[in-house]
Amino acid sequence: MSTPTRRHLPRHAAPPATAADPAGAALDAEALDAEALDGSQLDEPADRTAPAPSPATRLTFPPDFGWGAATSAYQIEGAAKDDGRGESVWDTYSRAPGRTRNGDTGDVAADHYHRYADDLDLMRDLGLRSYRFSISWPRIQPDGTGAANQRGLDFYRRLVDGLHERGIAPMATLFHWDLPQTLQDAGGWESRDVAYRFADYADIVFAALGDRVPVWLTVNEPKTVVQNGYLSGHHAPGRQDPDAAYLVAHHLQLAHGLAVRALRATGGTGRIGPAFNLHPCYPADDSPAAAEAARLYDGYENRLYLDSALTGSYPADVLADLGPDSRMVRGIRDGDLEIISSPIDLLAVQYYTPLYITPAGGTVRRWPTSEAEWQQIYPDGMYDTLTRVTRDYGPIPLTVTENGLPTPDVLTPDGAVEDSGRVTFLRDHLAAAHRAISDGVPLESFHVWSLLDNFEWAEGYEQRWGLIYVDYPTQRRVFKRSAHWYRQVIADNAL
């Protein structure tokens, strides 16, 4: 196989250190043509904060637009040993020395497992209409196979019932990266069998919650597992093996398709789809070489997942680049693509950043970044991503299931958190989503990442992504300025 030569600017990670550059400051020298900004520099200019737009200039969203916020189990729940929960790859990875910032783990996180009822009240106060959360596989099957752990299911039943009581629609992700460790020990996503174990787990969850969850998402960001878990290695399971990585991509897609079929087999009315993080890939210059490089980059970033799920074939340019001897290409069996492309009801899109591709197939930065150095702030990328999906794949209903940024939030003595950078970011990205809707994109809901500050994977607790501030020593929650702003947007159904 020809190992892809693409260099990845790793998601969720500080620049890797090198011997000559212990702090990692010189990573990707060609990329450093824009200064990183912290959130405070993203504050809106005074003339953009006041006064509120008149009704005539307001951007009004469709009636019943699903205003939401998102979380995932390992990032907020804590309670790592409660009620029979098994170990996940993220327990193992975060506890290993040197893997996460400050050695942080999700053992306690935002303690949501114990505080979910209060958190549900906060969601109600925010006015949410949709809440996207994930179910922890090791709570349901502590060893990844076999009988269900009823206490784990009961937690999600209470959560889902509490959402309904407050008029909030549940949206449940089946897999947000916390693979049971026993399945990792048996080969993890390199093992085809794990895709079938995932379908068994999905069966259990559908039987327990299928009557109460209207929308299911199968696999969260398979690309991040591939790139961070198996290429750069700064996510669990921490591998650096390109040949394994794309076999993992295939098995994650297979797992998605098998879960779709499992839901259909229940005969229930729930809707289901995958959650892909899409990165628009723009050529960094006008040269034909940059255009060509951007096209292949787009294949790895976007079409690998979109084409297989929506058209039933992997992109030919990516397969050719991987080569016939790659483990992925050898691992595709007859019928797999029919399973992967089982009809879905909606597609969940997560947008954070664009990528600019050089003629040599590298990346450069074009826009200021957030505290997450991989994230360039470019709201038009939201518009381009949404319209591209509709243009290339047809009018499948879309939901944005993640969009947001980390800001350097501080709780002031009088109990306020002034994250105006987040207000600006969300307003600009929502305006781009509104423009896409106006141009015909069937976008039905939008979920801010994240409801609460949480465990941001390799970054631990340092980056704060929430609308709601979490004071970790006390677990006190405080609405940030952005939460107050978002509540008003929801109440107005308009920006």
Ligand code: FCB
């Ligand atoms: C996404 C992940 C989510 C969170 C945000 C910042 O890639 O799905 O868990 O880490 O990025």
